[in-house]
Amino acid sequence: DLNKDFNVRCANVTGNESRVGKDIGWVNDIGQDNFDFMIYNTLAYVFNGAKGVSFLPPDDTFVEKVVNVAGQNILLIHGHNGFAHDTDRKVAAKFGQYAQQGIILKYVICGHIHSAVISDIHARSSGLPGSNNYSQNALNLTGKASQNIYIINSNGDIHGMKIDLQDTTGYNG
Secondary structure (H helix, E strand, C coil), X not given: CHHHCCXXXXXXXXXXXXECCCCCCCCHHXXXXXXXXXXXXXXXXXXXXXXXXXXCCCCCCCCEEEEEECCEEXXXXXXXXXXXXXXXXXXXXXXXXXXXXXXXXXXXXXXXXXXXXXXXCEEECCXXXXXXXXHHHHCCCXXXXXEEEEEECXXXXXXXXXXXXXXXXXXXX
16 A cells, blocks of 8 residues: 555564564574565565565664664664653664764664654564563553654655554455
């Protein structure tokens, strides 16, 4: 549906919940042993050759990567490293960390917490499962099954929108 009006670029970072094996780690062999990684690559295969749809290839940085969309540097980060609290300060620190390397970020997108937020300089996607015990009991956050989408313009405008995925009526899955 989005591709009717927009070019669609897809990128991913690996999380900690959808791992296939019991080992947790961020090296290639463990990072790729992950359902998110498999789903992403399956979608890339299905949409291969589709006009206006592209998938950025996975690389060695499974939990954090900078992607350039419409001339804007966007940091994708899983968010397991403390982005639940004091997020604005931690995002500002990431802006500084990358600026030290000569990379000027425009926006930061993360996940992990299972509760959606969209702000001026960062956003957090909830996820397909919605809330879980960790987000509800350890972080005192409640979320819904949702995903965010972003329209990123070459003039620097970034428009984020949360897509609620609670109602699955009419979808076979």
